[in-house]
Amino acid sequence: MSFNPNQPHGGGPAGAPPNMAASFNAMLQRSVQDHGSSEPISEPHINPPPSIGYRGVYNATPPPAQFAAPNALGGARGISQQILPTDLPPQAFLTSAMLLDMVDKKVDVLLRDEKEYIGILRSYDQFANLVLTECYERIAARNPAAIEDPTIPPWLICDVKLPGVMTIRGENVTICATVDLDREDSPKGVTVALEKDVRALAAAQKTDKKDSDARKATALKKAGIEPGFGMHG
Incomplete structure (x- = not known):
């Protein structure tokens, strides 16, 4: 039985690495070569299969140490400025x-x-x-x-x-x-x-403010502007 070293073979058994066919061809070339020939046979470079794992942020490279700023906002951007004080209790941020x-x-x-x-x-x-x-x-x-x-x-x-x-x-x-x-x-x-004097004065000033806001709201609406909070037109 003879083998043709140039004849391509199948990809190997199921589940085998993708480079098994190239390895099998190299083995056949070594077995059928002339023993008197000193010409080396180059074997194809076999790349290792890619590792199975998570992609994206799970395999992201951490920033260099000179750009890392622990306990500071914006440290990943190369800014080591301290923005928030570190001596505040946790409830101060709620x-x-x-x-x-x-x-x-x-x-x-x-x-x-x-x-x-x-x-x-x-x-x-x-x-x-x-x-x-x-x-x-x-x-x-x-x-x-x-x-x-x-x-x-x-x-x-x-x-x-x-x-x-x-x-x-x-x-x-x-x-x-x-x-x-x-x-x-x-x-x-x-x-x-006195309470009665302050209440009467506060009520009069509140009425004046309401009338003033109404006039301002009307003028704003005529100009095509929606009046803000507290203004009634």
């Missing part, structure tokens, strides 16, 4: 958990409709809904006398005691801050007045 240090302290809460409440923060939830006790509503109005005399405090205020427990919806809160107990008895820029 929205509602920032109220953790305000629990059982007196806070001043300003709402979107410009109402203001002062009380002791007792509890809150993940939506920043607040529960206040010993709560007061602070009513404020601009002092008309301060227009002519700049030395007069520009605001008139009065605090009205609210009974029971006050619950404030978190989405209505604009500002929530602790009150300085050493300075709360003498606030700057305000004058304490």
